[in-house]
Amino acid sequence: xxxxxxxxxxxxxxxxxxxxxxxxxxxxxxxxxxxxxxxxxxxxxxxxxxxxxxxxxxxxxxxxxxxxxxxxxxxxxxxxxxxxxxxxxxxxxxxxxxxxxxxxxxxxxxxxxxxxxxxxxxxxxxxxxxxxxxxxxxxxxxxxxxxxxxxxxxxxxxxxxxxxxxxxxxxxxxxxxxxxxxxxxxxxxxxxxxxxxxxxxxxxxxxxxxxxxxxxxxxxxxxxxxxxxxxxxxxxxxxxxxxxxxxxxxxxxxxxxxxxxxxxxxxxxxxxxxxxxxxxxxxxxxxxxxxxxxxxxxxxxxxxxxxxxxxxxxxxxxxxxxxxxxxxxxxxxxxxxxxxxxxxxxxxxxxxxxxxxxxxxxxxxxxxxxxxxxxxxxxxxxxxxxxxxxxxxxxx
Amino acid sequence: xxxxxxxxxxxxxxxxxxxxxxxxxxxxxxxxxxxxxxxxxxxxxxxxxxxxxxxxxxxxxxxxxxxxxxxxxxxxxxxxxxxxxxxxxxxxxxxxxxxxxxxxxxxxxxxxxxxxxxxxxxxxxxxxxxxxxxxxxxxxxxxxxxxxxxxxxxxxxxxxxxxxxxxxxxxxxxxxxxxxxxxxxxxxxxxxxxxxxxxxxxxxxxxxxxxxxxxxxxxxxxxxxxxxxxxxxxxxxxxxxxxxxxxxxxxxxxxxxxxxxxxxxxxxxxxxxxxxxxxxxxxxxxxxxxxxxxxxxxxxxxxxxxxxxxxxxxxxxxxxxxxxxxxxxxxxxxxxxxxxxxxxxxxxxxxxxxxxxxxxxxxxxxxxxxxxxxxxxxxxxxxxxxxxxxxxxxxx
Numbered sequence: 001x002x003x004x005x006x007x008x009x010x011x012x013x014x015x016x017x018x019x020x021x022x023x024x025x026x027x028x029x030x031x032x033x034x035x036x037x038x039x040x041x042x043x044x045x046x047x048x049x050x051x052x053x054x055x056x057x058x059x060x061x062x063x064x065x066x067x068x069x070x071x072x073x074x075x076x077x078x079x080x081x082x083x084x085x086x087x088x089x090x091x092x093x094x095x096x097x098x099x100x101x102x103x104x105x106x107x108x109x110x111x112x113x114x115x116x117x118x119x120x121x122x123x124x125x126x127x128x129x130x131x132x133x134x135x136x137x138x139x140x141x142x143x144x145x146x147x148x149x150x151x152x153x154x155x156x157x158x159x160x161x162x163x164x165x166x167x168x169x170x171x172x173x174x175x176x177x178x179x180x181x182x183x184x185x186x187x188x189x190x191x192x193x194x195x196x197x198x199x200x201x202x203x204x205x206x207x208x209x210x211x212x213x214x215x216x217x218x219x220x221x222x223x224x225x226x227x228x229x230x231x232x233x234x235x236x237x238x239x240x241x242x243x244x245x246x247x248x249x250x251x252x253x254x255x256x257x258x259x260x261x262x263x264x265x266x267x268x269x270x271x272x273x274x275x276x277x278x279x280x281x282x283x284x285x286x287x288x289x290x291x292x293x294x295x296x297x298x299x300x301x302x303x304x305x306x307x308x309x310x311x312x313x314x315x316x317x318x319x320x321x322x323x324x325x326x327x328x329x330x331x332x333x334x335x336x337x338x339x340x341x342x343x344x345x346x347x348x349x350x351x352x353x354x355x356x357x358x359x360x361x362x363x364x365x366x367x368x369x370x371x372x373x374x375x376x377x378x379x380x381x382x383x384x385x386x387x388x389x390x391x392x393x394x395x396x
Numbered sequence: 397x398x399x400x401x402x403x404x405x406x407x408x409x410x411x412x413x414x415x416x417x418x419x420x421x422x423x424x425x426x427x428x429x430x431x432x433x434x435x436x437x438x439x440x441x442x443x444x445x446x447x448x449x450x451x452x453x454x455x456x457x458x459x460x461x462x463x464x465x466x467x468x469x470x471x472x473x474x475x476x477x478x479x480x481x482x483x484x485x486x487x488x489x490x491x492x493x494x495x496x497x498x499x500x501x502x503x504x505x506x507x508x509x510x511x512x513x514x515x516x517x518x519x520x521x522x523x524x525x526x527x528x529x530x531x532x533x534x535x536x537x538x539x540x541x542x543x544x545x546x547x548x549x550x551x552x553x554x555x556x557x558x559x560x561x562x563x564x565x566x567x568x569x570x571x572x573x574x575x576x577x578x579x580x581x582x583x584x585x586x587x588x589x590x591x592x593x594x595x596x597x598x599x600x601x602x603x604x605x606x607x608x609x610x611x612x613x614x615x616x617x618x619x620x621x622x623x624x625x626x627x628x629x630x631x632x633x634x635x636x637x638x639x640x641x642x643x644x645x646x647x648x649x650x651x652x653x654x655x656x657x658x659x660x661x662x663x664x665x666x667x668x669x670x671x672x673x674x675x676x677x678x679x680x681x682x683x684x685x686x687x688x689x690x691x692x693x694x695x696x697x698x699x700x701x702x703x704x705x706x707x708x709x710x711x712x713x714x715x716x717x718x719x720x721x722x723x724x725x726x727x728x729x730x731x732x733x734x735x736x737x738x739x740x741x742x743x744x745x746x747x748x749x750x751x752x753x754x755x756x757x758x759x760x761x762x763x764x765x766x767x768x769x770x771x772x773x774x775x776x777x778x779x780x781x782x783x784x785x786x787x788x789x790x791x792x
Contacts, residue, residue, distance in 0.1 A: 165561020165676070166678075168676070169676075169678040255678045256679075257681050258686070259660075260659065260661050261658070263655060263656065264655075265654055265655050280561070281565065282562070283652075285652070285654055287654055288654075292571070292698075296695060296696050296697060298695075298696075300688040300692050301688075
């Protein structure tokens with residue numbers, strides 16, 4: 001990447017929480033970035049508004065039926081408009097794109113991310129599933145193409161920030177910090193009857209529904225552990241989780257001399273987005289600063305795998321490797337959807353994941369097509385489990 | 397410095413606390429370091445023992461009367477033996493020396509450090525006074541000679557470790573952490589009657605008497621603030637102090653994007669020594685590791701300048717600049733010596749420093765000779781104040 005000139009950015013999933021914040025970063029630093037490509041699923045109105053402001057070369061809307069509306073609005077501005085997921089995979093290869101921010105939700109982010117890597121684009125990775133499901137394939141492709149993967153998750157960004165200047169020094173271990181979620185202090189019986197509404201009421205920041213549920217069940221932290229293992233080329237036993245309710249220390253790295261580096265600050269998704277887009281330069285911001293007087297005590301505790309079985313399942317899938325994280329992820333997506341539809345209890349999400357991990361035969365190496373098969377088959381089985389699940393009956 | 401080969405090390409003050417720990421680092425990594433020069437004040441027996449183990453090219457003992465004893469012991473091994481402080485300044489220029497660790501105590505460290513810089517040697521700086529007293533001269537000389545100054549103090553090492561990979565990113569502010577010392581919770585009346593014995597009983601590690609008293613009075617943290625200002629080219633208002641009784645977070649840096657990096661670990665002087673000697677490589681160690689379960693809460697509080705006036709005086713001297721830090725340092729050295737001789741009360745040390753800062757006329761720029769004059773004159777005045785001081789009477 002040319003460090004001096006503006007950086008050409010593609011944002012996959014521009015209308016979501018990460019995408020809109022990324023555009024705020026671009027807006028604040030017009031001398032550093034130019035938007036080349038915006039894609040979204042179906043929020044045509046917001047996509048049109050964004051395109052009018054940022055004047056990308058191209059936009060893609062996944063939902064075919066919305067293409068005409070977007071095209072009518074943007075053709076007069078000379079902006080190319082495509083639709084469908086194939087168009088996303090093709091557009092990321094555009095020559096003027098230096099970096100692709102992958103902020104699509106779920107398994108759907110995998111193919112476009114792989115397409116961007118194959119096209120030699122650096123990746124700002126906000127799509128967890130890409131590395132959780134296909135870490136081996138994705139990191140190998142990135143190595144082959146000389147592509148850097150910059151993390152956007154605040155925990156991984158913290159590790160990445162701590163690794164600056166230390167690339168030749170081996171990591172001994174990392175700690176990913178976890179807020180513990182809104183149910184950190186509930187016992188197992190209370191967790192059983194947690195409602196969708198309670199779970200969506202996350203204290204620290206607003207995210208999508210899926211990730212909010214994953215945060216509450218600690219599955220999110222388990223997925224982050226798997227992601228971190230691939231991102232930083234670690235063994236499973238080098239990845240530790242520590243609950244830190246204040247969410248000020250965003251994660252820590254320990255080196256082979258015993259020295260630990262941590263990245264801290266007020267919770268703010270924009271900082272890691274900006275760090276990934278601008279790396280290695282830190283762009284000045286005028287936001288609120290951390291003040292020790294408001295956080296006189298930073299506390300840490302071990303996560304309780306008995307009360308949060310999702311975390312234990314994720315760590316087990318990390319240790320197993322192969323298709324286990326793919327099964328874990330697919331089963332969890334189905335389970336969360338069922339919980340959000342009031343068809344499954346909070347702890348029963350873990351039962352569905354555990355059953356799928358038992359049901360699907362283990363495979364140690366996987367092609368992209370194998371992973372898609374595994375994902376599909378897991379979802380089929382998980383749907384069965386959630387359909388017969390006992391949630392409404394559990395209350396009685 | 398040639399990163400591959402062994403690094404030729406000179407240790408000024410090899411028989412002190414830092415010097416002996418530095419030699420332990422060398423002993424653990426014989427493939428990385430070779431000792432070229434050892435110097436000490438008057439501990440001839442230990443110097444002889446160290447020279448027998450590490451076989452330096454040259455040793456220097458400052459105390460003239462001890463030269464013969466050292467020479468008799470080491471000539472048979474082919475080790476050159478010199479005496480006197482001029483010999484130290486000359487020996488640091490030896491060709492095979494890559495890095496000079498300045499672990500001498502007090503103002504006496506300044507001239508040899510300057511001599512090493514003039515000879516183009518990188519500096520591992522354990523002598524606080526060098527930068528406190530002569531920060532402008534020393535950093536200018538280092539810039540001119542293309543010499544790096546690697547901090548050995550754990551707080552400055554923490555900042556330095558956090559700066560790795562960030563040299564092009566501006567620091568917004570730093571926090572130096574302070575344990576608060578053994579008297580963190582005493583009120584002013586109790587502080588007045590603190591005894592030498594109480595002050596020398598530091599909880600976290602054993603250091604020399606002078607620095608132990610400075611730690612208890614927070615003067616040490618004030619000197620560290622001035623040192624940090626020069627080391628990292630900061631303005632006085634960018635240097636903040638935060639009391640952190642667990643001494644786990646060794647200091648923190650905030651960048652212009654609001655992101656904070658901290659270095660943490662169990663209190664251990666050897667890590668920063670090793671980091672400075674081995675930079676940028678982190679050498680593996682097998683020591684005890686930090687465990688969150690033993691430190692579930694890390695706490696932070698503002699320092700109380702009313703109870704610890706030494707810190708306020710140091711920060712004021714930092715803001716004034718010029719000869720003020722030189723006066724502060726010299727007055728404090730005399731005051732601490734008087735306290736250690738039971739001739740001055742704990743809080744009266746600050747009175748002596750404050751009086752000297754008032755008595756000496758302000759000078760904005762200073763040569764090395766000016767600084768030595770200022771140091772001498774301050775000591776003379778401080779001696780007067782400590783001689784007439786009211787400590788024994790204060791009890792009545």
